[in-house]
Amino acid sequence: SGAVRLVLGDQLSRNLASLRGLDRTQDVVLLAEVMAEATYVPHHPQKIAFLFSAMRHFAEELRADGVRVDYIRLDDPDNTGTLGGELSRAIARHGAARAIVTFPGEWRVWKPMRQWQQDFAVPVEVKEDDRFFCPIARFRSWADGRKQLRMEFFYREMRRDYKILLTPEGQPEGGQWNFDAENRKSLPKGLKIPPPYREEPDAITAEVLALVAERFKGHFGKLEGFFYAVTAAGAEKALNHFISHCLPLFGDYQDAMAMGQETLFHSILSPYINAGLLDPRRVVDAAERAWRQGHAPLNAVEGFIRQILGWREYVRGIYWLKMPAYADTNALNAHRPLPDFYWTGRTDMNCMAQVIGQTERLAYAHHIQRLMVTGNFALLLGVEPAQIEEWYLAVYADAYDWVELPNVHGMVMHADGGYLGSKPYAASGKYIQRMSDYCTKCRYDVKETTGTTACPFNALYWNFLMENEGKLRGNPRMGLVYKGLDGMEPAKREAIRAQAGRFIAGLVPAYPATGTERS
Numbered sequence: 001s002g003a004v005r006l007v008l009g010d011q012l013s014r015n016l017a018s019l020r021g022l023d024r025t026q027d028v029v030l031l032a033e034v035m036a037e038a039t040y041v042p043h044h045p046q047k048i049a050f051l052f053s054a055m056r057h058f059a060e061e062l063r064a065d066g067v068r069v070d071y072i073r074l075d076d077p078d079n080t081g082t083l084g085g086e087l088s089r090a091i092a093r094h095g096a097a098r099a100i101v102t103f104p105g106e107w108r109v110w111k112p113m114r115q116w117q118q119d120f121a122v123p124v125e126v127k128e129d130d131r132f133f134c135p136i137a138r139f140r141s142w143a144d145g146r147k148q149l150r151m152e153f154f155y156r157e158m159r160r161d162y163k164i165l166l167t168p169e170g171q172p173e174g175g176q177w178n179f180d181a182e183n184r185k186s187l188p189k190g191l192k193i194p195p196p197y198r199e200e201p202d203a204i205t206a207e208v209l210a211l212v213a214e215r216f217k218g219h220f221g222k223l224e225g226f227f228y229a230v231t232a233a234g235a236e237k238a239l240n241h242f243i244s245h246c247l248p249l250f251g252d253y254q255d256a257m258a259m260g261q262e263t264l265f266h267s268i269l270s271p272y273i274n275a276g277l278l279d280p281r282r283v284v285d286a287a288e289r290a291w292r293q294g295h296a297p298l299n300a301v302e303g304f305i306r307q308i309l310g311w312r313e314y315v316r317g318i319y320w321l322k323m324p325a326y327a328d329t330n331a332l333n334a335h336r337p338l339p340d341f342y343w344t345g346r347t348d349m350n351c352m353a354q355v356i357g358q359t360e361r362l363a364y365a366h367h368i369q370r371l372m373v374t375g376n377f378a379l380l381l382g383v384e385p386a387q388i389e390e391w392y393l394a395v396y397a398d399a400y401d402w403v404e405l406p407n408v409h410g411m412v413m414h415a416d417g418g419y420l421g422s423k424p425y426a427a428s429g430k431y432i433q434r435m436s437d438y439c440t441k442c443r444y445d446v447k448e449t450t451g452t453t454a455c456p457f458n459a460l461y462w463n464f465l466m467e468n469e470g471k472l473r474g475n476p477r478m479g480l481v482y483k484g485l486d487g488m489e490p491a492k493r494e495a496i497r498a499q500a501g502r503f504i505a506g507l508v509p510a511y512p513a514t515g516t517e518r519s
Ligand code: FAD
Pocket: 265, 266, 267, 268, 269, 270, 271, 273, 274, 304, 307, 308, 311, 312, 313, 315, 365, 366, 367, 368, 370, 371, 375, 392, 393, 396, 398, 399, 400, 403, 404, 407, 408, 411, 412
């Protein structure tokens, strides 16, 4: 008898480690839609629909290729609701001699999986997930002995290791490793913005959309307008669309935000890459080729490649280096509850309403929206890290703990004490005004710090600096902002503190005061 090869919902790659060496006559590939995975946070319905439809399409492709597939649907009456339960049933059903699985993307899943070897009567082999550029062991040896880990240095090693954007002599193309200084332009009026790649739901997706609408009614997020591709071929088309239409201007307007222009020149490839439909190496190669062929400028291509070869690999490395302790730190001692409007979008702050509203419609927001609007607000307010982490893990189609947690816990909330980023990205309303048009349609005045119409980001910003003075003043990169605070009259400081206090007192918590878990 053969092996049961379990493929998780974010492992939909034909060259997956656990599918290699498959024996078509003996082995069975198992995919299972289970409630435990669909509800460990209240995922956006589009995220669940995307994954279920992609899983069903993947199963169809394998079958068409002559592979024996055992697919467990969510509404199968015998479904145990967990991955372990389904693997156990499948081993018995097929009389399998062993089970094979690829290393999962989340600590939460890995914890019980480590026990499977003991739990089940047959050997369970866990293969390394080699769909990343940097093996976990390679990251460990890079990190070993370093006091602080800096993405930039890691990224340079990756560029060298994989010979990406290098001259034949091994130097960075263009004479610099990083062209970010050129990538902070605000959006000129009238610039033509390409619509994102979209696909109409086919019959499989339509069936999944109906299932999700019925079974996950209470979850934040709309299903209407679902446009994600659900196959490797569709993801490849999305990649080609991005390279042709968006990549040339990706760098220039990477940090811009605009009402009614939710995706700008971003790729919207993260759901596909993270679920295994698109190989990150293919994406990086396609971008480099576009530069070598003169189709896109170096600032755009280098900036884009850095996100995937640099940031994406770096946050994964940190996750597996530091978990599980990483999630429990709270360096800024932040304990305020998440405000309810994160789950409703109902707030007078236009920037927040816009970003939360598009998140509800698309299960997508680009990096600066996540970092400098919803993230910045949570940082300034001092939200309990676990509460804001749950929100990010739930609401984006690309969200998995290994990538969401370092971005939110480290980059946004500074809860790791500066392990991932050397300073918090705290900013007042001025930043949002500079990088977007949100402030032009807001009830608040971004130029005011105190008073009934003052932009809440302003008082919260100064209040954040005051509340965390003991922890942040010594940070050399915060010197300038504390100088600004030092120059402030005591009466003004007091007025700001009072303004922030009133605003915070008026917020409604999303959860009951006692619990951080939403179940
Ligand atoms: P593009 O702007 O087109 O970038 C290209 C690719 O680079 C992305 O598809 C993604 O694979 C990668 N990338 C870019 N930035 C990062 C980053 N900081 N970390 C890891 N990969 C990156 N990304 C996720 O994939 N899942 C998450 O759950 C997630 N949560 C985030 C939470 C916060 C608070 C922040 C600030 C960032 C988060 N990111 C997350 C990173 C980033 O915002 C998204 O990858 C990006 O917005 C996806 O959209 P895109 O494909 O259009 O990206």
